[in-house]
Amino acid sequence: MDKKNIWIVNHYAVPPELGSLVRHFFFAKNLKDKYNFEIFTSSSIHNTEIEIIENKKSIVSKNYDGVKYNFIKNMKYSGNSLSRVLNMLQFALKVPFISSKKFGKPDIVYLSSPCMISTFFGVILGKLKKAKIITEVRDIWPFSIVDYSEKITEKNIIIKILSVVEKWIYKNSDAVIFTMPGGKEYIVDRKWENKVDLNKIFYVNNGVNLEEFQKNESLIEDPDLNSSTRKYVYIGSMRKANDIFRLVKIFHKIEKTDLLLLYGNGDEVPEIENFIKTNNIKNIKYKGKVPKSEIPKILNKADINILMYLPVENSLVEKYGSSQNKLFEYLASEKLIISNRRYGDYDILESNNCGIVKSCKEDSDYEELLRKSKTLSTEEYQKIIDNSKRVIKEYDWKNLSKKIDDIFENIL
Structure with missing residues (x-):
């Protein structure tokens, strides 16, 4: 035929x-x-x-x-x-x-x-x-x-x-x-x-291509990623719709030892770089855009992956769920994911208990989300990781x- x-x-x-x-x-x-x-x-x-x-x-x-x-x-x-x-x-x-x-x-x-x-x-x-x-x-x-x-x-x-x-x-x-x-x-x-x-x-x-993802989880030579310090990682666009500059300011306010590593590009990058330099911040680093083949290696070294988008009041589409490419890369990395937006009853992270989800509007909401990511019990953390391993196979x-x-x- x-x-x-x-x-x-x-x-x-x-x-x-x-x-x-x-x-x-x-x-x-x-x-x-x-x-x-x-x-x-x-x-x-x-x-x-x-x-x-x-x-x-x-x-x-x-x-x-x-x-x-x-x-x-x-x-x-x-x-x-x-x-x-x-x-x-x-x-x-x-x-x-x-x-x-x-x-x-x-x-x-x-x-x-x-x-x-x-x-x-x-x-x-x-x-x-x-x-x-x-x-x-x-x-x-x-x-x-x-x-x-x-x-x-x-x-x-x-x-x-x-x-x-x-x-x-x-x-x-x-x-x-x-x-x-x-x-x-x-x-x-x-x-x-x-x-x-x-x-x-x-x-x-x-x-995500699971076979390729797991194949690329090799070691990477980077002192920040190889640090024993707890590492929060964001990979993706850095535009107004991603609200990364707000994340940077909140992280700087409440975190003095943990690392925040940012990968990607977008029109908010100059503002972010200037804020880091002006305030002489050592634990927030903009690492630039990386090839897609490097993403598994980076996420493999992360402790917590961040899913971040600009909160939209009375959103017309949020309730129908989401389909961010980075979500599935994060799930494949088998690391804790935190998300600042809840995508209705269809939210993949919340409905499958494979991440921490909080609809964040005020700075205090983001602060609570970051703090919660560090206070999970061993059992709670392992349950989330096990669920991630199960869920990602579907995708x-x-x-x-x-x-x-x-x-x-x-x-x-």
Whole structure:
């Protein structure tokens, strides 16, 4: 039997050596013996200065460990500026013109958000190719825009228009995959269940390559990581949405001996570095951005891993759960995790007792969270670690790929 052709359209898809958004790389790698995959993504790699296409070519194909990526020429951008919006528009407008003559006719067009613009045009692509359409929701737009905006509300005319587009996308998809557990509840809350069949709503979260993670848990030469001092570690973006500067200030206030090690990049970094230098702080260190292959080694040396996000009052999406990439890396490290946000009844850490979760609003809440991380009994600590070992197996990319395969078979 001929293999079915799967086109994955994801503005921010990257192979592991170029970034951390590797979800579709592992799905394609694990299922490539059964399907032919073509991944279409932007030539400007998200959160980096990397540009794949430096000449005038409109699309360049590269193979990474047997997975084919097709990089569509896209303008560069920085931060959340106008250039990023234009970058999204440019990519989206090129999506319907992907050639079947060059890449073969797709049986499934698999679209991945968060950008609703490219997903909208991706649905049009699927209709034009007479293919089955899967829409994947990794970030609940447009409500997540409202959550992180100080001025925009859900009554804003742009949000209302985007909500109409969102509903149209779901209605015209053969399957809708939410990376957070509460997808069906979200559809019901929006009162769309009469237009969007709940039977085509699926849940497949993010995950980790456990085999690779454990293989990379080798020793690392770093005096801070090898210190006998208790080490709190944060790995990830350092932007306003992550609220890391607040963590730094609170940690400095209450901790004088334990270490806080920060890895990643973002627009809050200069402010954090300046605060550390100005106050001559010795136990908080910004360690820079590290390759993804180094993350298991770092987490293996940590004592406590920190999951940190800006608290959002009256959040429109928090109750439906979360799907942070770093959460699963933290779980795979089998170390204590503390989180400053509770993601409703779907909170993975709280519901499985594999971390300490506290909805933090005031500085005193953060102080309590940090203190609690040091006062667990041996039995409490070991129970959390044992639960982490059990839970993370569910989120191995191999197991998640089987769920994706089941969805493919369901709609073909």
